[in-house]
Amino acid sequence: MKKITTFALLLLTTFTFAQTITDFDYDGMDDDWEEDNGLNTSTRTDAWLDADEDGILNLFEFQLGSDPQDPLSPSIIELASSDDLDQLINQAAVDITVIRIPEGDYDVNIDKNVNTNLKLMLQGGWNSDFTDYNPDFYKTTLNGKKLSEVLQFEVKNNKVNYSIILDGLYVVNGGGEGNLIVSDTKGNYCYLSIYNCKFYGSSKVGVGVVQSSTDSWPLTFVIKSIFANNTKEGLAYKTLDNTRSRLRVYNSIFTQNETYGISLEMLDAESKLFSEITNSVVYHNTNTGFYLKGDVTFDILYSNYDKIENIEGEADVTENASNIIEFGPSFVSASNLDFRLKPNSPCIDGGTFIGFGFVGTRPDIGVYEFDPNIGINDLDSKFEFATFPNPIAMNEPLNVYLNGIPNSKNLTLQLFDLNGKNILSKKIINSNDLNNSFTLEGINSQGVYFLKLKEGEKILKSNKILIY
Ligand SMILES: [Ca+2]
Ligand SMILES: [Ca+2]
Ligand SMILES: [Ca+2]
Numbered sequence: 001m002k003k004i005t006t007f008a009l010l011l012l013t014t015f016t017f018a019q020t021i022t023d024f025d026y027d028g029m030d031d032d033w034e035e036d037n038g039l040n041t042s043t044r045t046d047a048w049l050d051a052d053e054d055g056i057l058n059l060f061e062f063q064l065g066s067d068p069q070d071p072l073s074p075s076i077i078e079l080a081s082s083d084d085l086d087q088l089i090n091q092a093a094v095d096i097t098v099i100r101i102p103e104g105d106y107d108v109n110i111d112k113n114v115n116t117n118l119k120l121m122l123q124g125g126w127n128s129d130f131t132d133y134n135p136d137f138y139k140t141t142l143n144g145k146k147l148s149e150v151l152q153f154e155v156k157n158n159k160v161n162y163s164i165i166l167d168g169l170y171v172v173n174g175g176g177e178g179n180l181i182v183s184d185t186k187g188n189y190c191y192l193s194i195y196n197c198k199f200y201g202s203s204k205v206g207v208g209v210v211q212s213s214t215d216s217w218p219l220t221f222v223i224k225s226i227f228a229n230n231t232k233e234g235l236a237y238k239t240l241d242n243t244r245s246r247l248r249v250y251n252s253i254f255t256q257n258e259t260y261g262i263s264l265e266m267l268d269a270e271s272k273l274f275s276e277i278t279n280s281v282v283y284h285n286t287n288t289g290f291y292l293k294g295d296v297t298f299d300i301l302y303s304n305y306d307k308i309e310n311i312e313g314e315a316d317v318t319e320n321a322s323n324i325i326e327f328g329p330s331f332v333s334a335s336n337l338d339f340r341l342k343p344n345s346p347c348i349d350g351g352t353f354i355g356f357g358f359v360g361t362r363p364d365i366g367v368y369e370f371d372p373n374i375g376i377n378d379l380d381s382k383f384e385f386a387t388f389p390n391p392i393a394m395n396e397p398l399n400v401y402l403n404g405i406p407n408s409k410n411l412t413l414q415l416f417d418l419n420g421k422n423i424l425s426k427k428i429i430n431s432n433d434l435n436n437s438f439t440l441e442g443i444n445s446q447g448v449y450f451l452k453l454k455e456g457e458k459i460l461k462s463n464k465i466l467i468y
Helices: 031-036 058-064 085-091
Strands: 076-078 096-102 104-107 110-114 118-126 140-143 151-155 160-167 170-172 178-184 187-195 198-200 205-211 219-223 226-228 235-239 244-250 253-255 262-266 272-278 281-283 290-293 296-301 308-312 318-322 331-333 338-341 384-388 398-403 411-417 422-428 436-438 447-455 458-467
Touching: 058 118, 058 160, 058 187, 085 096, 085 110, 096 104, 118 140, 151 160, 170 178, 178 187, 178 198, 187 205, 198 205, 205 226, 235 244, 235 272, 262 272, 262 296, 290 296, 384 458, 398 447
Parallel strands: 076 096, 096 118, 104 140, 110 151, 118 160, 140 170, 151 178, 160 187, 170 198, 178 205, 187 219, 198 226, 205 235, 219 244, 226 253, 235 262, 244 272, 253 281, 262 290, 272 296, 290 308, 296 318
Antiparallel strands: 331 338, 384 398, 398 436, 411 422, 411 447, 447 458
8 A cells, every 4th residue: 555644736637527427337436537537437447446556436436536557546644643633634625635544542522614615535544554454353443422513514605615535434422413424515526424423322413414505416425334322313404495416325224223223414494315225224223214205216226224204395305216225134143242143034145236345146235245155253354355246157256355365475266066167267466456357267167166274384364156
């Protein structure tokens, strides 16, 4: 991983926001931008890859307006122990500011007025020397100690554009209105993205968003994040003043919150929210999963929730629910905030492909993919190994996704048939080779195969692959 510690923000970006983008593959990245930057306008998978290996996913490079093929763009500030996180965030302004925060506990109570254009990314989940990223392993905790909001962004000035991205953070014990509050009364084009984050133990909401910017068109992503044990809603999203908002929630969990998992509330008749919740668990909240009010288009797909009861202004809600699982998610230990899936969970292989690598016949619902070849005991290991599509046609290229595997001199990928015959071996120079696709050579019959990742003779991971 490249280290960039300069505070100088040398990059002038010519990228400008538009009110809407043309996005054929629906991955959140503009078609022209994808073409100009060597990405694929007809696959969603590339949003979650990191072309220049700078630790910032392509989707977030788009939102920041940086170059996804240049590891020096955007410039990154690595927080040293002597640095003052509050001060760094408050300095963040129109230039791109990526602040990388190593594992540790930080007392944080930030209230930032967004008066000018802002592109800010806070990225936790790194080890102390910033060579390895794994948010579940290297916990970066921003702790509000119930004193006030942990992070609050208030947009009050004229027509500013902003991108706020949180990645790999535990945001806990917020006071005031909640753990993260974004209130926007004057924004223009607004991105809020939450990825690999946890929002626990707020004295009010986990995350609260208020959009009241006339004729703006905000887009909020919530991806692989958990909202649990908050005193009010996990996520509360309110819109007023003729705002048209879009909310996309993917592979996230909302549970054990004391009111609703998610509330989506239009505060006036002119505002409208297009919401889409996919591959997510909204279960075991005190007052059912959802509170919906007003002109809300509510698409819930391949998800696991109990019931939607409190729909006010129900006539305005357009509900589209499909492939819903109504049984409990069967977490390993919800009381210990361990939201991995047990082997009997109905969420296993219950999701739909949205671009992430997965194990099994289909992606799982929730944050953590269950691997039947590994079970739950080894899921604490720091790496992910996924292959897709699966099942796969005989001559179709296979995508292999690796994350967090340390470089080793002795890694191979080996394909075995059901009789244990080794059909193919591919040596891996380093793990980054594998954010790629390759052809399964030498296969001439359909059936079940096992792709094993080995270090020497030791099997690190094994995925079952069905070839048709
Ligand atoms: Ca796109
Ligand atoms: Ca794409
Ligand atoms: Ca990148």
